[in-house]
Amino acid sequence: MTPRVFGWLAAGLLSANGALAQTYVIGVEGQSFQPHYWIGDKGEYQGFARELLDLFARDAGLDIQYQVLPVNQLTQHLLNGSIDFKYPDNANWAGELKGGKAIAYSQPVVQYVDGVLVPPKRQGDGIEQLQRLAVVDGWTPWTYQDRIDAGQTQVVRSADLGQMIKQAMRQQADGAYYNVVVATYYLDNIRARPGALVFDPKLPHSRGTFNLSSLRYPELIARFDRFLAERRPEVEALKARYQVEANLDSEYLGLEQWKIDFLKRQKEKATP
Known part of the structure; x- marks a missing residue:
């Protein structure tokens, strides 16, 4: 499968000093996993996860792109640095492959x-x-x-x-x-x-949780955690609209x- 990259902001945004702003790449799964996420007819990443991560990027002023990859290749791409973040991820997944790497995990995004x-x-x-x-x-x-x-x-x-x-x-x-x-x-x-x-x-x-992970940018994972807390009403509204946690505790x-x-x-x- 050929990786595809999509961004919600135009690539090549300029920072205040005129230098090219950094673009962060989020590796995502190339599969239909509705209502959490899926790949549209034109190859675009869609769903709850897309809206949530776009909201975070706007809130934090980040330029992000999505790189769609086969599920079984995502962790390796995180470890070799070809992607900056992985979603979804969990500290309990692929333990042998991760081999004790200092991967930072966000607070739970979604329970499942x-x-x-x-x-x-x-x-x-x-x-x-x-x-x-x-x-x-x-x-x-x-x-x-x-x-x-x-x-x-x-x-x-x-x-x-x-x-x-x-x-x-x-x-x-x-x-x-x-x-x-x-x-x-x-x-x-x-x-x-x-x-x-x-x-x-x-x-x-x-039971488990979907989390955002990063090997390179633990400080942005901490920023994402603050976003989840500060924008909780909007996050919960997104969850309710997509029903990603529908009746999990009932x-x-x-x-x-x-x-x-x-x-x-x-x-x-x-x-x-």
């Missing part, structure tokens, strides 16, 4: 849950019934690794999210492991099959919105 989506009739069946687990190439279902190593759960490989969803819907796998918000968004808005698969909270799942995680609304109405009717 990775878990298993199953057909509604299989929800609550338990882990022993999860014998075939569909997983997108490049993903590692850590919470199931012991079962996989023991031969109790077989991994069914998928080239992408769409193929993985099809495998689970066609019963070629007993469940699909992915980011719950992203998989639910895909079912509701792209596949147009809301509720065809649902998150099973009784199965093992993991019993409704992974349900489509119409069902959430229905269940809430039922609860209100049952309340004395």
